[in-house]
Amino acid sequence: GQQVMQIPQYQHVQEGEDFTTYCNSSTTLSNIQWYKQRPGGHPVFLIQLVKSGEVKKQKRLTFQFGEAKKNSSLHITATQTTDVGTYFCASTSGTYKYIFGTGTRLKVLA
Amino acid sequence: DVKVTQSSRYLVKRTGEKVFLECVQDMDHENMFWYRQDPGLGLRLIYFSYDVKMKEKGDIPEGYSVSREKKERFSLILESASTNQTSMYLCASSTGQGIYNEQFFGPGTRLTVL
Numbered sequence: 001g002q003q004v005m006q007i008p009q010y011q012h013v014q015e016g017e018d019f020t021t022y023c024n025s026s027t028t029l030s031n032i033q034w035y036k037q038r039p040g041g042h043p044v045f046l047i048q049l050v051k052s053g054e055v056k057k058q059k060r061l062t063f064q065f066g067e068a069k070k071n072s073s074l075h076i077t078a079t080q081t082t083d084v085g086t087y088f089c090a091s092t093s094g095t096y097k098y099i100f101g102t103g104t105r106l107k108v109l110a
Numbered sequence: 111d112v113k114v115t116q117s118s119r120y121l122v123k124r125t126g127e128k129v130f131l132e133c134v135q136d137m138d139h140e141n142m143f144w145y146r147q148d149p150g151l152g153l154r155l156i157y158f159s160y161d162v163k164m165k166e167k168g169d170i171p172e173g174y175s176v177s178r179e180k181k182e183r184f185s186l187i188l189e190s191a192s193t194n195q196t197s198m199y200l201c202a203s204s205t206g207q208g209i210y211n212e213q214f215f216g217p218g219t220r221l222t223v224l
Contacts, residue, residue, distance in 0.1 A: 031210045042200060045212040092210050102152035
């Protein structure tokens with residue numbers, strides 16, 4: 001079945017450094033969603049990408065969807081302690097089913 | 111704001127017990143989901159429902175069943191809890207209008223089976 005691999009599993013950065021997490025699939029994805037889960041919290045929707053090559057920005061966060069729609073990335077510029085958490089990508093398989101990546105846990109050292 | 115609530119934040123049960131986890135959403139969403147979250151494995155779909163009384167198996171349905179008698183409520187049932195079902199359980203909902211809709215998650219239930 002469809003699988004979405006996410007790397008790295010963990011990332012520790014100094015505050016102010018950049019951070020990137022990647023999602024990869026062996027099959028073409030219909031869409032990519034990104035979620036953030038704060039420590040002790042639940043996943044919260046950040047954004048969705050649908051078009052090939054799409055790039056969207058939310059303040060210091062930049063989201064990209066690959067031209068072949070098989071990969072996506074989330075880049076955070078100049079990380080802050082508030083960026084701490086686990087970032088998940090997800091894609092819709094069929095009409096209702098969502099496939100989640102394994103997540104990247106980000107730790108920001110002040 | 112969409113609100114998804116779960117009946118318990120923490121639950122401790124013994125092996126062999128029947129366990130009910132309840133989820134309620136207040137936004138009239140058609141779709142509801144149950145996931146379990148384990149370190150290094152991400153979120154894995156157990157069951158989902160796209161309408162009242164309708165249910166579909168996810169990726170790991172073994173050992174679980176679900177019930178959706180009302181649109182706002184989706185229950186996860188562990189018929190006979192086992193230690194390997196110790197996990198964080200997350201409920202989510204999404205609208206059935208359009209496609210590729212975002213999911214709204216509840217706070218989660220951390221279940222420990224002794």
